[in-house]
Amino acid sequence: MQAAALGYDIDDVRADFPILHRPVHGRPLVYLDTAASAQKPAAVIEAERAFYSEDYANIHRGLYSLSQRATACYDAARAEVRAFLSARHDREIIFTRSATEAINLVASTFGEALLKPGDEVLITGLEHHSNIVPWQFLRDKKGIVLKVAPLNDRGEVPLDAFTALLGPRTRLAAFTQVSNALGTVLPVAAMTHAAHAAGARVLIDGSQSIVHLGADVQALDCDFFVFSGHKLYGPTGIGVLYGKEALLDAMPPYQGGGDMIANVTFERSTFAPLPSKFEAGTPAIAQAVALGAAIDYVTQLGLDRIRAWESRLLAYATSRLSTIQSLSIVGAAAEKASVISFVMDGVHPHDIAHVLDSRGVCIRAGHHCAQPVMARFGLPATARVSFGLYNTLAEVDALIEALQLVEETLLQ
């Protein structure tokens, strides 16, 4: 089945991404590292340029019309994110620098103010370092207990293994929806239900899932949901924290500074209502506006159609990679997003990535900021390909050809 059969004009889609037409080492760019960061459509690049060219001033400050326009653009971006996540209120959407900052915000505010020594935070063996280290900081500061739901050999987190670790002291379950290292899709709705039944709050790391699956935070009923703009075809420097209003209200501010206060004297300060309470300092205004453009872009293409195309790419790449004798795919979850980790006998992932680069094929090699996942499989590193909405079946073929060059160059 080609793209057209899925109602998806891949040539039109590729025309939207200027960088895809840039050659690498004299060859067409084959960008297979979208899980690290997605390339940007012209609409996103243009939104940022147009905002700086026509509407830019600081927000929430000026009485002049330009500042009011900039404020309106920033607020409109927040409303777009709210609609995209199906959240109840715009004030439940906090702009951060990244998903990493969003998790650190929750650990520093919810964690420090509302958790007590001996309280438990449950994560899974698939987490990115950004959903491990903030909880370790909290453990060392507050004496909480960090528990980890184990993986099975397919790279899944079995629901019963997760549920078995929920207990009367579990205050928060924080887990990714899609593994960045293996592509595993976690049963987050069932996990959220189980955590709530145990009286715990839930944080979902949607950094990888948002781009493949979207999110409906009310249907998921999660308490927090985080993602980064740059993985959703948007700009760097902007991330999102969704939190249920009552929880965000109960949490103390994160950073102190401008925009997050109601009134300041040298004796005391009072804080602004949501969402400003958590947005100290001048935020990434243009990046928020361009994130809105990215959401428009994927919404217009249609998340269902994007997912159908990426599933096609995943199936084709999995079957073609399986024909290479020296290659083993790491992670065989029943449900995967378009991410494939692999190793080759006798060739280190760094060398694989390097030889592939000589053919214009960009992949990630390393531990993917998920060293515990690597340790679970007894590997220091893997090579990883990840597909975005702009990849083609011909690019999978280019990958396979380049992997043959890896064998010729390094396996003798």
Add this chain to the structure above:
Amino acid sequence: MTAQSALAGLYPAAILEHSRRPRNRRVLPGWTHSAHSENPACGDEIAVFLSIDARGAIADIAFTGQCCAIATASASVMTEAVLGKTLDQSKTLAAQFQAMVTDAAPPPHTGSESGLDSLSTLSAIRDYPARETCALLAWNTLLLALANPRG
């Protein structure tokens, strides 16, 4: 840069030969100095073992660890280059090697023709900054080992 030249620079035959059949990748019984370190970029681990004699020279050297082709080849040529050298000579070689990789300095003179050839083959790394940590992993571990006697 074409695909072939992009590859030939980093993986010349001499490097590939060292990575496929690394010299002195073995256990060293009776070692006097050792160190272990990890490449933060990829989690690769290497251990370097030295046997330093009464004159303060490296009488024997070995390494263990499964690394990428560049790190393995670099470790292999390093063991050949510093064998028989004093501590000071070894530190100087390490500094010269680092300068060659990071600052495009000329390759260090090892005093042995084969060693010189091997080290200069790795000079192409300077065109691939992402692989610098791979090339330097063994040498940095050597420096740690020189300062870390057994016991």
